[in-house]
Amino acid sequence: MTMTATTDPIALKLDQLFTATDTDRDGYVGWSDYQRIVDRYLSSYKIDRNDRRAQALTIGYQMYWMELLRHADGQERLSKEQFRQANRAASVDTSRFNMVEGLAHAIFDVMDTNGDNAISKTEFKQYLDVWAISDPSAMDAFTELDTDGNGEISRHEFIRAIREFFYSSDLDTPGSLFFGRLSR
Numbered sequence: 790m791t792m793t794a795t796t797d798p799i800a801l802k803l804d805q806l807f808t809a810t811d812t813d814r815d816g817y818v819g820w821s822d823y824q825r826i827v828d829r830y831l832s833s834y835k836i837d838r839n840d841r842r843a844q845a846l847t848i849g850y851q852m853y854w855m856e857l858l859r860h861a862d863g864q865e866r867l868s869k870e871q872f873r874q875a876n877r878a879a880s881v882d883t884s885r886f887n888m889v890e891g892l893a894h895a896i897f898d899v900m901d902t903n904g905d906n907a908i909s910k911t912e913f914k915q916y917l918d919v920w921a922i923s924d925p926s927a928m929d930a931f932t933e934l935d936t937d938g939n940g941e942i943s944r945h946e947f948i949r950a951i952r953e954f955f956y957s958s959d960l961d962t963p964g965s966l967f968f969g970r971l972s973r
């Protein structure tokens with residue numbers, strides 16, 4: 790049985806990521822979209838542009854973007870289809886594995902406002918603002934991401950979930966819920 794693009798779970802998640810990332814809604818993802826996302830993180834989490842965490846986040850996104858461009862033959866902006874293909878090509882590339890982890894750690898450090906190495910429910914709520922997620926079930930993701938149920942998302946739980954977002958075909962894993970629940 791062959792899977793079509795619309796039933797392939799990873800493609801569904803990448804399309805969801807594309808829509809969330811295309812912040813000016815022009816139908817393409819470009820560096821300016823990522824700059825707006827970085828700005829939203831900084832304003833939602835009240836982090837100064839010169840803060841070490843702000844710089845790490847910008848560098849993390851720059852590296853991710855350069856990697857996508859590399860896999861999309863150097864286009865300056867990516868259509869939904871190119872974005873999907875570039876992410877897929879990048880995900881089978883081992884150099885990319887470390888890069889996703891680097892970005893995931895930078896995002897975690899931004900979200901962990903009080904620096905206790907865990908994301909509380911309050912800290913997680915800001916994340917929904919960054920991505921303009923208004924789905925009422927979105928806070929369910931917090932409960933799912935907290936896999937050991939201790940009331941907070943540890944760094945380990947967070948990094949594993951980001952990995953699942955890009956690599957797991959199971960739409961019910963916590964990592965598949967970052968942008969709201971998808972159904973087949």
Ligand SMILES: [Ca+2]
Pocket residue numbers: 810811812813814815816817818819822
């Ligand atoms: Ca755009």
Ligand SMILES: [Ca+2]
Pocket residue numbers: 900901902903904905906907908909912
């Ligand atoms: Ca915290």
Ligand SMILES: [Ca+2]
Pocket residue numbers: 934935936937938939940941942943946
């Ligand atoms: Ca936990």
